Amino acid sequence: MKNISIWQDTVNNEDMYDALDKDIDVDILIIGGGVTGCNTFYQFKDDKRKIALVEKNFLGSGASSRSSAKLTFLQEDIYTKLNDKAYLYYRSQKEAIDVISDIINKENIDCDFKNSKSYLYTINSNNIDRIDKEKEILSSFGEKTTSFKKLPNGMRVETGFYVNNTYIFHPLKYIKEIVKKSINDDHKVYENTKIIRIEKYDNYYKCYTENNVITTKYIVLALHYPYFLFPYLMPLKVYLEKSFLGCIKKDKSFDFNAINIEKPLKSIRYYNNYLLIVSASHNLSFSFNNKKIVKEFMDNTNINNYNYLWSNYDLITLDHLPLIGFIDRNMIIATGYNTWGNTNSVVASTLIKDLINHKTNIYKELFNPKRCFSKQKFxxxxxxxxxxxxxxxxxxxxxxxxxxxxxxxxxxxxxxxxxxxxxxxxxxxxxxxxxxxxxxxxxxxxxxxxxxxxxxxxxxxxxxxxxxxxxxxxxxxx
Ligand SMILES: Cc1cc2nc3c(=O)[nH]c(=O)nc-3n(C[C@H](O)[C@H](O)[C@H](O)COP(=O)(O)OP(=O)(O)OC[C@H]3O[C@@H](n4cnc5c(N)ncnc54)[C@H](O)[C@@H]3O)c2cc1C
Structure with a gap:
C-alpha cells in the first residue's frame, strides 16, 4: 500500500521552479502554491504588473494534492444550511465550474478533466426529508435534479438525486499546467521559498524568506492556514476537519461521483480504474489516535486492502462560507473552503482579481472575511x-x-x-x-x-x- 495520494503518485515532479535567491520588488505577491495561489496566478496572466508566486515546498504540496478532486456544486446539504445565502453561493459555485472548464478548454490543459454527474444520497430512512429539502432548493434555483435508488455502480440507497454539469479532474496536473501557461518575464514562480515574516509599511509590505526580501504592494495569502492572524480571530472562526482517503483498484471504472448526507461521511469517485473513497471525518483537535481512526475508515468502507491510503484536512468555517477578501489595506486572504476548495479557490481567484483592480464583485460581502457571523458565532x-x-x-x-x-x-x-x-x-x-x-x-x-x-x-x-x-x-x- 502506498501512503501518498494518488495525485502525488501520478504526476511528473521533475521540473521544479528554482527557489528565490535575490531580493525582488513586485506589485502582487501570492504566498502559497495550492489551488488558491495557482488559480489566482492564472487570473493575472495578462496583467502588466510584476507578480510573484512563492511556495514553501512544491506546487500543490498542501491540501490541494490530497483531495478527492471533484468539481461540483452538490456539496452535501450546504444549501439547506445556508438559508437566504444559498442562491448566491450556488451561483458562485456554478460560475467557478464554468470558469475552470473554460480555462481547461481554452488552454488545452491535460488534467484528466471529465464530466461526472454528482449524486447525493442517504441509506437511512430518517434522512429522506433532508435529501428532499436539498433537492427542492436546487430545483427552485432552476437546477435539473433527478431521483435515483441505485448508484451507477449498483449500490442501492434509500433515496437520492443527481445533478449534471459537474466534473472530476487531476488537481496536480491542473495546477502545474495553469502555472506553466501564466509564467513570463514579469510573472515568476519560486518553489522551496518560505515566507517567514511580513512587515507592514505605509504603502507596501516587506516579506522575508530565510535569505531574501520581497517588497510588494499587494499580498495574497493563499497559504491555507492563516493561524498567525490573531487580530482577526482566525483561530476562533475556523476549525480543522481531517479525513482519510483510500484508493482501491477495481475491474471497472465509472464517471459519476457521490456523497452521502449522513455520518459517517462516505464520498466516492473513480480515477482510472481506482475507486477513491473519503471517510472517517473528524475534528482534528479532538482525535489523537490515528490507529483508531484508520480502523474506523476501514470499517466504514468495508475495505482493508487499499492500494493508496492518505489523509487530508481543510478549514471549516462557522457559517459554512469561505473567507475571501481584504484583511488589511492591501492584504487579501482566501481560505475556509469547508472541503470544497477546488471550486471555491476559483471563486477566490476571480474575486481577488476584482478586489485588486477595484472592480465590483457580487460575492464581495458574502465571503468578506471580516463579516459578522450570525448568532451561531456566540x-x-x-x-x-x-x-x-x-x-x-x-x-x-x-x-x-x-x-x-x-x-x-x-x-x-x-x-x-x-x-x-x-x-x-x-x-x-x-x-x-x-x-x-x-x-x-x-x-x-x-x-x-x-x-x-x-x-x-x-x-x-x-x-x-x-x-x-x-x-x-x-x-x-x-
Ligand atoms: C478529505 C478532503 C477531500 C477533499 N475533496 C475535495 C473535492 O473533492 N473537491 C473540492 O472542491 N475540494 C476538496 N477538498 C478541499 C480542498 O482540498 C482544499 O480546500 C484546497 O485544496 C485548499 O487549497 P489551498 O490552495 O487553499 O491550500 P493548499 O493546497 O494547502 O495550499 C497552500 C500552500 O501554501 C504553502 N505555504 C504555506 N505557508 C507558506 C509560507 N509561509 N510560505 C510559502 N508557502 C506557504 C503550502 O506549502 C501549500 O502548498 C477536500 C478536502 C479534504 C480534507
Whole structure:
C-alpha cells in the first residue's frame, strides 16, 4: 500500500521552479502554491504588473494534492444550511465550474478533466426529508435534479438525486499546467521559498524568506492556514476537519461521483480504474489516535486492502462560507473552503482579481472575511476556544503516548523529550516531538509516517521537515 495520494503518485515532479535567491520588488505577491495561489496566478496572466508566486515546498504540496478532486456544486446539504445565502453561493459555485472548464478548454490543459454527474444520497430512512429539502432548493434555483435508488455502480440507497454539469479532474496536473501557461518575464514562480515574516509599511509590505526580501504592494495569502492572524480571530472562526482517503483498484471504472448526507461521511469517485473513497471525518483537535481512526475508515468502507491510503484536512468555517477578501489595506486572504476548495479557490481567484483592480464583485460581502457571523458565532466561539485549549493540553498529555506497539519510542536526549522512529532498514529518525509553531505535542501518524500537530495541523516527515500546515520551521533534534 502506498501512503501518498494518488495525485502525488501520478504526476511528473521533475521540473521544479528554482527557489528565490535575490531580493525582488513586485506589485502582487501570492504566498502559497495550492489551488488558491495557482488559480489566482492564472487570473493575472495578462496583467502588466510584476507578480510573484512563492511556495514553501512544491506546487500543490498542501491540501490541494490530497483531495478527492471533484468539481461540483452538490456539496452535501450546504444549501439547506445556508438559508437566504444559498442562491448566491450556488451561483458562485456554478460560475467557478464554468470558469475552470473554460480555462481547461481554452488552454488545452491535460488534467484528466471529465464530466461526472454528482449524486447525493442517504441509506437511512430518517434522512429522506433532508435529501428532499436539498433537492427542492436546487430545483427552485432552476437546477435539473433527478431521483435515483441505485448508484451507477449498483449500490442501492434509500433515496437520492443527481445533478449534471459537474466534473472530476487531476488537481496536480491542473495546477502545474495553469502555472506553466501564466509564467513570463514579469510573472515568476519560486518553489522551496518560505515566507517567514511580513512587515507592514505605509504603502507596501516587506516579506522575508530565510535569505531574501520581497517588497510588494499587494499580498495574497493563499497559504491555507492563516493561524498567525490573531487580530482577526482566525483561530476562533475556523476549525480543522481531517479525513482519510483510500484508493482501491477495481475491474471497472465509472464517471459519476457521490456523497452521502449522513455520518459517517462516505464520498466516492473513480480515477482510472481506482475507486477513491473519503471517510472517517473528524475534528482534528479532538482525535489523537490515528490507529483508531484508520480502523474506523476501514470499517466504514468495508475495505482493508487499499492500494493508496492518505489523509487530508481543510478549514471549516462557522457559517459554512469561505473567507475571501481584504484583511488589511492591501492584504487579501482566501481560505475556509469547508472541503470544497477546488471550486471555491476559483471563486477566490476571480474575486481577488476584482478586489485588486477595484472592480465590483457580487460575492464581495458574502465571503468578506471580516463579516459578522450570525448568532451561531456566540455558541461556536467558546467551542472553538475550548477545542484550541483542549487540543493544546491533550497534545501535551498524549505526546509520549504510543498508539502503536514499539515504534516510535519516546525518550530523553540532552534533557529534551524526543521521539525515535526506526524504519524498515533499522535507520533511526529522531525528532523533538514538539511543534515549532506554538509548542503543541506531536502525534505520530503511522499510515503516512508523519508527525501531526493536533492543534493547528502542521505536519512533519520522519526527519522533521514541515510538509504541511502553518509551521514556518522544521523540527530536528540537533
Ligand atoms: C478529505 C478532503 C477531500 C477533499 N475533496 C475535495 C473535492 O473533492 N473537491 C473540492 O472542491 N475540494 C476538496 N477538498 C478541499 C480542498 O482540498 C482544499 O480546500 C484546497 O485544496 C485548499 O487549497 P489551498 O490552495 O487553499 O491550500 P493548499 O493546497 O494547502 O495550499 C497552500 C500552500 O501554501 C504553502 N505555504 C504555506 N505557508 C507558506 C509560507 N509561509 N510560505 C510559502 N508557502 C506557504 C503550502 O506549502 C501549500 O502548498 C477536500 C478536502 C479534504 C480534507
Amino acid at each position: 455558541i461556536n466561539y467558546p467551542i472553538n476556544i475550548f477545542s484550541s485549549a483542549y487540543s493544546f493540553i491533550s497534545s501535551k498529555v498524549n505526546k509520549n503516548k504510543s498508539f502503536y506497539e514499539d515504534n516510535p519510542k519516546f525518550t530523553k536526549l540532552n534533557g529534551k523529550s524526543v521521539a525515535i522512529y526506526k524504519d524498515e532498514k533499522s535507520i533511526e529518525h529522531i525528532i523533538y516531538n514538539k511543534c515549532p509553531h506554538l509548542g503543541c505535542g506531536l502525534i505520530f501518524n503511522e499510515v503516512e509516517k508523519t508527525w501531526d500537530c493536533p492543534c493547528h495541523g502542521s505536519r512533519f516527515n520522519l526527519d522533521g521537515k514541515c510538509i504541511m500546515g502553518p509551521s514556518n520551521y522544521d523540527i530536528g533534534y540537533k
